Amino acid sequence: MNSSRNSLVRRAGGSRGAPDPHPEPEEAGFLSLTPERARVLVLVAGRPTTYALTAIIVLVLATLLTSGSNLAGTSGAIAAGWLGTHQVLLVIGKTSLGLLPLLPTALVVWLAGRECARAVEPDCTRADLGWIVGAALAGPLLVTAICLAVAEDASGIVALQPPNTLAAFAWVGGLYLVAAVGGIATSSRRQVFELLRLPGWAISGMYGAGRAMLRLLGCATALIVISLLVHIPRLGDTYHGAGNAAGVIGLTLLSLAYLPNLVVLAVGVLVGSSAQIGVASFGVFSVVGGPIPAVPLIAAVPTGPAAGWWPVLLLIPAAVGVLGGLDLARGSTDRIGAPWATLCSAGLATVGLALLGAIGGGELGTFGRIGLDLPIFLLVTFAWLAIPGYVGLAFARWFLVPVGTAPGDYADPYDEYDYYDDEYADDEYADDDYADDEYTDDNYADNRDYFEDDYADYDGPDLEVELDGELVEEQTSINTVRTPDPIITPDIVDAEVVEADLPESDRVDGR
Template sequence: MSSSRTSSTRRTGASRASQPHTDVEEAGFLSLTPERSRVLVSVAARPAAFGLTAFAVLVLGTLLTSGSDLAGASGAVAASWLGAHQVPLVIGKTSLGLLPLLPTAFLVWLAGRECARAVEPDCTRADLGWIVGAAIGGPLLVTSVCLAVAEDASGVIALQPPNTLAAFAWVAALYLLAAVIGIAIRIRRLLFVLLRVPDWAVSGLYGAGRSVLRLLGCATAVVVVSFLAHVSRVDDTYQSAGNAVGVIGLTLLSLLYLPNLVVHTVGVLVGSSAQIGAASFGVFSVVGGPIPAFPLLAAVPTGPAAWWWLVLLLVPAAVGVLGGLDCARTSTDRITAPWATLSSAALAALALALAGAVAGGELGTFGRVGLDLPIFAAITFAWLAIPGYAGLVFARWFLVPVGVPPADYTDPYDDYDYDDEADYADEDDYYADSDHDGYLDDDYYDYRDDRALDYDRPELEGALDAELVDEPPAIETGAAHRGDTTADIVDAEVVETDLPDSDRVDGR
């Protein structure tokens, strides 16, 4: 196909996809079809209903098995909902800011999954606004009811009503994050194009996600090994349980707090320290102090730090090197411009610092539990950036030169799943949809062309430039005159690109 015809086709497709639908959006923002209304109700109600049901079952089961009355059941359910959304609670005179991460992560994942399912191939900005509003509005409504119930139950159980503004802020922030993540995963390729994100930033984002998962996985393995090494101390922590119900309760509570301990262990692995009140733990030193009698905390080391604990520092170094190798394979990073590698380290350090902030908090008389966040973020960035740069240099010298992607290279802009829970015939039908709300424009095609020219392909030198030209109707008339049965006549024009200047010789 000729370049003029290709450009014309691209402009036609882009203009068709980028036509503004202002009237449609304005009309659709205030009017919803019954089908879309049902989808939005699911987005707003399903995560909240599932969470409330789970908390009610746990609270009622605990009260019934322990022989307690059900007078404070509603207040306990409301407190469980607020605590699962990291809202600080005050029980009696004890402040509880250290709240379990597992239910929070599960509710955020559930809400993000519902938002991703609600995104359709022809979603407009108004539709996305409705999805975000539904994802936040439903949990906020449940939170307002829980706040009222907690205030009413404060006369029955020792629960002080939490701060209303803090409760609404935490719930809105968590579900906004869930909605953004769900929508971004669903239409991530289009968002990259719409926001004009450079290629190195996309590679850095994916590399940061892999580095965070690797560090969390290694920290989980360290927690399990340490717990098994100190399993003899678990019996002492169960002495205050009283009966089998108490043992089960402490075990479930330990599982809920396991992600908190894993995040704190990441801080220990990178060379920072985790503190529990006056006590602190790290690979360089251990400062003793009182810690809660909690089964999960049997994994916390005691005594002076051993010299071989320094071997744990190889874990973040190895993760950093692997991150540099990943960026070398998926980006055009050069040794003099490692933008993807540095952005990957920065994003991973930021994500882990936010996780560390949420995983810590006040724990009654013991004081603050958590990490020294500024030091933790700086050390994490250093461990991921410096060994990551070493991995990049090694890959550029020995594995993957600049501009030569490996055989298994996957373009990060081509990973959008068109068939996931949607009725997409094919990619052409997707772009041909006239209600696509202008996510694609001419810059997208120019950008893709520029990316295609970024890689040096010496094996294509000397290739023939073939041009297919549709013959004018006069040829078809002449062919019919001669009784030729050929319906389509295509003229192939072959030009040798390396020939010296001369008169053109074609196939006619």
């Protein structure tokens, strides 16, 4: 048999052959900006900023009008409200206001994160994600620059000292960077996990840290509510100096704004550390009296000597640690000898709560510093989450979830990308299409005979068969027919056969 060329050309980057009829779309460059993308980015940059500024303006105007003050310092008050919402240190006259409410900060971060999550598409590229992060930072930083200039001009009218410019941009940029990254990670966890390629125990530890933080914050909130109910007479006394309905509403809003700050202090009390309000301090073992702000929320702070049963509250963080260990035993591959997810969860939760404690504390005028004793808080929080967490893990491994049992949802998020395990390992593939009679060895033999019998005597010009195929990574149908020729692999589709001109007498009909 004369040499007949049967060439198979697989399309790939830099491969030779005919042009690919189905080229893959190239990733758009970072500088390319379509009108649709521009509209989404404008919303990311402007919508959270607009909502925050609108709320600040309404509150400032309502406060000035109800208090009977003139509107000369309105612009300075609005600028101070924007900067204070983003935890920028303010100095009014000679009073330093470093203890700023966490609730407005949490709201603006949540708004920005939600807007970034909405802007993420399933097929977003790295350039798209970069545009989203840039837009999330651009709008707030622009407003911050304007507010800094306004505060500089208003310092001659109101007793507001211009804040540190670098610190202001750092606080605003850091908060919105956290919001953007959190929103993107929430919307496209698959892409983030694939990009980071973290080990399974680290991802399980991240989820465990989030659950531990939420549980401790929830228990601290319940403790504050119970304490307020117990001290209702003190709560009523704080409203006596309000004067009118506007004063009552103002004190109530101020208490709600500072509620997350007190919740963080209550977490420190629960884990056995102490919370400080100037010279006063309180914990489960001792209470030191001192002057405290006359705010309704402070009625929840104990004033008398520590009761003998208060150390029982330490069972709460212990229970949170045990629950975390049980969850990680069900959702990770941790062993008793290698509790990496448990330690990671305890460490991340401790760092997160310590950051909240650092942000939620600060100087408050003549009262002094308000906040947690951070060194002790770090040690006891990690101990309460790690040691009982290991106990819960060991108990679960011995009695509930032995090692080797299939982990839960948080064990390995990459499992959902395992196409062979999840989609192509079903029994139907082994029993249905690929085991039919048409693919038996006899038919393969017939196919070989077809080539030998029909082309054995062909003496014309070389027949060049060029097959252009596109390599795909995912099989889209379970009924795709596999080519019987062993030289053609099943992952090549959209094939095109190109035949050279043959003599009329020797043209192969239909072949």
